[in-house]
Amino acid sequence: MSHNHSHSHTHTHAHNHSQSSYSNIAIAFTLNFVFSIIEIVGGILTNSTAILSDAVHDLGDSLALAMSYVTEKLSKNEATETYNYGYKRFSLIGAIINILVLSVGTAYVLREAIISFQHPEPVDANGMLWLAILGITVNGLAAFRMKGSKKVLDRTVVLHLLEDLMGWVAVLVVSVVIRYTSWYILDPILSMVIALIVIRNIWSNIIQVYRIIMQSVPDAELFNSIKMNLAGINGVIAVEDIKLWTLDGDDHVMTATIRSNDVGNNSSILHSAKDLADQNNIHFSTIEIINSSRE
Numbered sequence: 001m002s003h004n005h006s007h008s009h010t011h012t013h014a015h016n017h018s019q020s021s022y023s024n025i026a027i028a029f030t031l032n033f034v035f036s037i038i039e040i041v042g043g044i045l046t047n048s049t050a051i052l053s054d055a056v057h058d059l060g061d062s063l064a065l066a067m068s069y070v071t072e073k074l075s076k077n078e079a080t081e082t083y084n085y086g087y088k089r090f091s092l093i094g095a096i097i098n099i100l101v102l103s104v105g106t107a108y109v110l111r112e113a114i115i116s117f118q119h120p121e122p123v124d125a126n127g128m129l130w131l132a133i134l135g136i137t138v139n140g141l142a143a144f145r146m147k148g149s150k151k152v153l154d155r156t157v158v159l160h161l162l163e164d165l166m167g168w169v170a171v172l173v174v175s176v177v178i179r180y181t182s183w184y185i186l187d188p189i190l191s192m193v194i195a196l197i198v199i200r201n202i203w204s205n206i207i208q209v210y211r212i213i214m215q216s217v218p219d220a221e222l223f224n225s226i227k228m229n230l231a232g233i234n235g236v237i238a239v240e241d242i243k244l245w246t247l248d249g250d251d252h253v254m255t256a257t258i259r260s261n262d263v264g265n266n267s268s269i270l271h272s273a274k275d276l277a278d279q280n281n282i283h284f285s286t287i288e289i290i291n292s293s294r295e
Contacts, residue, residue, distance in 0.1 A: 025072065028142040028161070029065035032058050035138045039131070046127035049109075049116045050174065050190040054135065054167050056105040057198060061142075061161060063101055067094035085284065088247040092212060099205055102198060110195045116188035123187050128175035135168035159201050167194045208249075215245035218252060226280060230258055233272045235265040237292065244282075253284040263291040 039055035042048075071090035079086040143161035170193070174186045217223045223244045231239045241257040254277055260269055266289050277285040 025065055025069045029062055029069065031138050031142045032065060032161075033062040035135070036062055038134070042127060042131045046124035046131070047121055048123045048128050048171075048187055049113050050167075050171055050187050050194065051128060051131055052112065053109040053191040053194050054164055054171070056109055057102070057164055057167070057194075058139075060098065060102045060105050061164065064094065064098040067097060070094075085247055085253070088251050091248045092209060095205065095209055099202055099209070102202055106195050106198045106202070109191060109198075113188045113191035113195065116191070117185065120185040120188065122182075122184055123178060125175045125179035128171060128187075129179070132168050132172035132175055135171065136165060139165040139168060159205070163194075163197055163201055166197075170194070212246055212249060217244050218246040218249065219244075222252075222280060226254070226276060226282075229276050230256060230273060233258075233269055233276075235260050235262045235269050237261050240290070247284075251284070252280075252282045254282050255286045255288075257288045257290060259290045259292055261292050266291070 036055055036058035039051055039058055043052035043055050068091065071094045074087045074090045077087045139161050143158055143165060170190055174190050177183060178186055212218075223242070226244065227239055227242050230236065230242065236258050238259040239256065240259055241255075243255045244252060246252045256273065258269070258273070260266065269289055270287055273287045274285065277287075
């Protein structure tokens with residue numbers, strides 16, 4: 001029985017793409033950090049629990065963006081004998097820290113919202129209105145700059161930015177209603193709704209991080225497509241084993257064992273299999289060929 005192994009480590013991201021990613025993260029971080037400070041001041045001046053809630057969330061997003069920038073840099077370090085796959089999972093560590101920070105912030109927000117709900121106080125509806133308009137603009141720009149990344153940390157950040165954007169739309173609506181009705185209890189109610197949405201997103205992110213840690217298949221459709229295409233390579237009679245997992249949601253790893261009936265065709269089969277991995281943006285692949293003709 002003959003065995004052929006091929007290890008492929010391909011990196012298809014262009015340098016200018018990386019620079020663009022750094023730029024997007026830096027701009028999104030600047031927008032969020034500056035605006036979170038404005039929110040804290042604005043929330044105090046308007047006496048709005050909802051705005052203070054978004055301030056906590058934006059601070060969490062700013063922390064995540066800072067981590068994203070640092071981990072993006074670190075993940076480019078070369079692999080070592082100790083860390084064979086490099087430092088791609090720094091972003092996963094950042095995502096876990098961000099989940100913890102948002103969990104603590106959300107617990108604080110809920111506590112303040114419950115207190116305000118029990119004892120509603122007047123809020124400055126006009127101030128809330130202008131802050132909401134500014135919030136929609138800032139969070140919309142930040143989310144647009146981060147859109148498209150497949151890294152788990154960046155995806156969690158985009159989710160938070162979009163969540164804040166929706167939150168500000170709600171603040172806009174509530175501020176208009178309060179302005180004409182003086183229903184001040186709407187402010188803490190909105191705070192609790194936002195907090196519950198955040199909790200749902202935190203849980204979703206926890207599941208996503210768990211799946212990566214447990215090395216689950218990142219994309220079932222991609223997995224089935226690769227398996228089918230491997231089986232379709234000329235000379236391959238069976239795909240006996242294939243495993244696909246991801247390092248950080250973007251960089252995938254694949255191992256495959258395929259059976260051939262033509263030992264003279266091994267080189268061509270390996271070449272086709274590696275091309276298939278490259279075409280599907282799989283940066284690390286190990287292919288083993290077993291030849292039935294030699295058994």
